[in-house]
Structure formats: structure tokens, C-alpha cells
Amino acid sequence: xxxxxxxxxxxxxxxxxxxxxxxxxxxxxxxxxxxxxxxxxxxxxxxxxxxxxxxxxxxxxxxxxxxxxxxxxxxxxxxxxxxxxxxxxxxxxxxxxxxxxxxxxxxxxxxxxxxxxxxxxxxxxxxxxxxxxxxxxxxxxxxxxxxxxxxxxxxxxxxxxxxx
Amino acid sequence: xxxxxxxxxxxxxxxxxxxxxxxxxxxxxxxxxxxxxxxxxxxxxxxxxxxxxxxxxxxxxxxxxxxxxxxxxxxxxxxxxxxxxxxxxxxxxxxxxxx
Numbered sequence: 001x002x003x004x005x006x007x008x009x010x011x012x013x014x015x016x017x018x019x020x021x022x023x024x025x026x027x028x029x030x031x032x033x034x035x036x037x038x039x040x041x042x043x044x045x046x047x048x049x050x051x052x053x054x055x056x057x058x059x060x061x062x063x064x065x066x067x068x069x070x071x072x073x074x075x076x077x078x079x080x081x082x083x084x085x086x087x088x089x090x091x092x093x094x095x096x097x098x099x100x101x102x103x104x105x106x107x108x109x110x111x112x113x114x115x116x117x118x119x120x121x122x123x124x125x126x127x128x129x130x131x132x133x134x135x136x137x138x139x140x141x142x143x144x145x146x147x148x149x150x151x152x153x154x155x156x157x158x159x160x161x162x163x164x
Numbered sequence: 165x166x167x168x169x170x171x172x173x174x175x176x177x178x179x180x181x182x183x184x185x186x187x188x189x190x191x192x193x194x195x196x197x198x199x200x201x202x203x204x205x206x207x208x209x210x211x212x213x214x215x216x217x218x219x220x221x222x223x224x225x226x227x228x229x230x231x232x233x234x235x236x237x238x239x240x241x242x243x244x245x246x247x248x249x250x251x252x253x254x255x256x257x258x259x260x261x262x263x
Contacts, residue, residue, distance in 0.1 A: 002165055010173045017180040017200055026192045033196045040177075040203055047170065047214045052225050056206075059229055064199065064236045071240045072192060075247050081190045081254070093186035097179045104175040111168060111215075127219060128226075136223050143230050150234035157241035 013039035024080040048122040170211035178204035
């Protein structure tokens with residue numbers, strides 16, 4: 001069952017990203033991105049990380065997608081993007097990505113084990129929260145400063161000038 | 165389920181995201197490609213957490229998601245600014261620093 005679910009979700013997320021490469025409408029791309037994020041959330045749940053899976057779906061497939069949709073709505077491009085004029089960019093991109101893929105697979109060969117460590121309830125909210133508020137307390141608090149800075153920065157950047 | 169399957173999926177997702185970033189020419193889709201690459205890294209980290217039986221990698225994923233949200237807010241504001249100045253969002257036309 002887990003294997004079936006894994007292949008289903010993996011195929012779904014890969015297909016969504018591949019569709020993003022071929023589609024030229026930003027709104028379709030945002031939809032495909034949401035599909036991919038949700039499928040990845042399912043895979044996170046398969047990997048004993050229920051809290052991260054929930055956060056993935058709430059923040060990525062929820063909040064960040066709403067941001068994207070809002071910006072697409074505000075920009076309101078009438079026609080899709082024209083196809084790329086410089087065709088050599090496709091070839092260059094394919095070659096670069098093949099090199100990266102080969103490198104990643106070479107690194108993967110050095111992973112020793114064949115099985116996961118057998119631990120019960122690894123990513124429960126309780127253990128995650130305990131760690132977050134003891135060992136990782138300072139990074140956690142610094143994150144709040146980061147978010148405040150992001151809010152202030154985006155408000156400042158996106159404001160309308162008084163003259164307009 | 166062998167752990168390598170999850171790492172392979174992560175590699176494929178990262179590469180597809182990188183490909184989308186290189187061959188796309190509108191800023192919003194390129195931004196989405198960056199999010200996909202971040203997500204691929206998250207997948208590798210969570211697989212590593214399960215692989216090692218410790219929780220530290222999941223905490224890192226938590227922080228990565230937070231930083232990605234902050235980055236999305238600021239980045240989309242910048243894209244809006246570019247649109248107001250140039251009336252389109254093609255990354256080829258953002259070339260003021262090009263010699």
C-alpha cells in the first residue's frame with residue numbers, strides 16, 4: 001500500500017512539475033504547483049512527518065499559493081508568454097541539468113544503508129515541539145524577527161507612491 | 165520502501181525545477197521553480213530524518229518552510245515593482261546591470 005501510494009504521489013508531483021515546464025500560462029502553472037506541493041505533502045506523511053506534511057499543505061499549498069494567485073491577478077497579463085526566441089537556451093539548460101542530475105546520482109551511490117531506522121512516532125507534534133523549544137529555541141525566535149522583516153519589507157516595496 | 169527511492173525522487177524534482185528555472189522567461193514561473201527546488205531539498209531532508217531516526221532534519225525543514233514563506237512575500241513584492249516599471253514580467257528585460 002505504501003509503495004503504491006509513493007509511486008502515485010511521486011508520479012503526480014513529477015508530472016505537475018513537467019507540466020509547468022510546458023505550460024505558458026502563469027495561472028495554470030500556479031495550479032500545477034499546488035498539485036505538486038500537495039503530492040509532496042502526502043510523501044512527507046509517508047515518511048513519518050505528519051506535522052511537516054500539514055505545514056506543507058497549509059503554508060505552501062495554502063498561503064504561498066494565495067500570494068502567487070494574488071500577484072498573477074494584480075499583474076493581469078492578457079496573453080500567455082511568447083515562446084523563447086533563443087533556442088540554444090533549451091539545449092544549454094538540458095545539458096546543465098543532466099550534469100547536475102548525474103552528480104546527484106553519483107552522491108546517492110554513497111548512501112550506505114538499505115533500510116530506514118526503526119523508530120516509532122518519529123515526527124509527532126509533541127517531540128517536534130519539545131525539540132523546537134529546547135535545543136532550537138534561539139533559531140526559532142530569530143525566525144520571528146525574519147518574518148517581521150519580511151512583512152515590513154514587502155509592505156514597503158509594494159506600496160503605492162503618494163503622487164500616483 | 166527503500167530510502168533511496170525518496171532521494172531519487174528528490175533529485176528528479178530538483179533537476180526539473182532547475183530546468184524550469186533556466187528555460188522559463190517569466191519571473192513568476194521562475195519563482196515557482198525556485199519553490200520546487202526548495203521542496204525537493206525538503207524531501208531529501210525528511211528522508212534523511214527518517215533514515216537516521218533523529219528529528220533534527222525535520223526541524224531544518226520547518227525553518228526552510230518559514231524562510232520560503234518570507235522569501236515568497238518579498239520576492240513577489242519585487243516582481244510587482246518590476247511590473248509597475250516595465251509593464252511586463254519578462255526576466256530578459258531586467259537588464260539594467262548588463263554591460
